[in-house]
Amino acid sequence: MADDLELRFERTVQSESRIEPRDWMPDGYRKTLIRQIAQHAHSEIIGMQPEGNWISRAPSLRRKAILLAKVQDEAGHGLYLYSATETLGADREDLTTKLIEGRQKYSSIFNYPTLTFADVGVIGWLVDGAAICNQVPLCRTSYGPYARAMIRICKEESFHQRQGYELLMTMMRGTQQQRDMVQDSVNRWWWPALMMFGPPDAESTNTEQSMAWRIKRDTNDELRQKFVNMSMPQAEALGVTFPDPELEWNADRGEYDFGQPDWDEFWQVVKGGGVCNEQRIAHRRKAHEDGAWVREAAAAHAAKHARKEGAA
């Protein structure tokens, strides 16, 4: 019996059909998905902080509105994704607890600080760009609710990316100080953006099973190469350079050669040693704990209301 179910599951996945919430699925598949989607949801929520850092100081009212709307979208993405985990039997409150207790991860990129307003543009261009490269294949991932959430998220992310790039274009047409600010920001974010694809394939532990289950569709190194290939013409159009002396067109391969990020720094940040790791979690924890009385009040009010309606 169990073998039949497993066989049907395997066939569904291999034929590129979708697994839906009520379908049978192996425990490992369910756990891997919850972990991956929760990590993605946490990334959206923690990712509100580095950009939110500039809302109060945005240098024009138009940029302030765009930035506030973008950070608001990230909260919305977090909501879609937490909802997707709930279709697998997870609970938002429980996942939030795991996040603030450090038991579940979020994208390490958000442990880097946003130091100038150019970072808002560069995050849109490179960080959202890398995220889109990672996420676009997930629009075809085997779990239906996740794939559908990703289609919507990718559309919105690509709009954010366009806004970020447009900010940088505008700044590059401004004063020399602004151009320097953009280049400085690119210098700080390029390597961390490349790290967003994860460690080199040879060192990546989760890849093989996830590829077989069609949860993951491309290897880390494939996606990283794709990202570099796409980013170079954009950098040229913008008039900035990437801080990599090995970056060069390779006519034989028809792709760019590029250097390796500092993987020691990567692991250091992943393991909690980044400039902002503690700050990001403390911020999230404070918001959650400060809001506890509000959530309790809302629940208490709803319960009283339900009792009244029941009595009527």
Next chain:
Amino acid sequence: MSFDNAYESLLGGEDAHWAFGTGFSEALSGVNREFPAGVDREALAAYCLMLGDDALIFSQRLSEWCSRAPELEEDIALANIALDLLGQARMLLTRAGEVLGRDEDALAYLRDEREFRNVHLAEIDCGPGPGGDFAATIARLLVFSSWRLALFSRLRGSADPVLAAIAEKGLKELAYHRDHAAQWTVRLGDGTDESHRRMQAGLERVWPFVDELFATHAVEVALAGVAVDPASLRSEVDGVLEAVLSAAGLTRPTDTRAARVAGMAGRDGVHTEAMGYLLAEMQHLHRSLPGAVW
């Protein structure tokens, strides 16, 4: 979208894809922007600054909640309200700027504290800073949106077509803001002992700033037919607040009056000490790079 090229959208193509949107569109396209005959333009500009600064400064305060709200849904809701108000501020500052020969950013970023005309209620810290909490934030939103909704509903009849159009658009937004605040006031007033205590304390925090909202200013007197006399709104707003507080089981505070400073308050450009810090943060980048384009 294509599933292969993450960058296609950089080159144009698809229309805007916000999950929730900036709330600022070309809402006023097609509205006649000529100044009506006989209107005192200086007074009109001053009036637009009053209403625009109320929205801008309150929006700045509300956006402090971004990533700090009690739940994700509320983070989104408060950001939405901040965006609506920012949109109103931009339209009003733009209208003022048409008289003064300055754009919205020059007015937002290059005026000094004494030139800002917002009421104190918009600028005080009601949380998430040390000056308040979520309940004080809701108390301020309830009072502010009830007052502004009553004001905008009369402003629809303004002799200035631009002000009338701004009021028309803002009305729906403000009705939502008031509804949101009223629902939370009831929830918190009724929820738990702690939430009831905090909600009552939130009302006490903002009530001293209520009287200023209804004080008629010389600019409003000079603009009969264009501006709304806030004194005329008092009984309507009082009625709304009374209804909400009674549904929430809360007591209306008795302290309604913060003393003026040598007879002056926000509409005269005389603010609380919080205002200087708020502006320092909001304006510093714009001011540090003169000539920059954003």
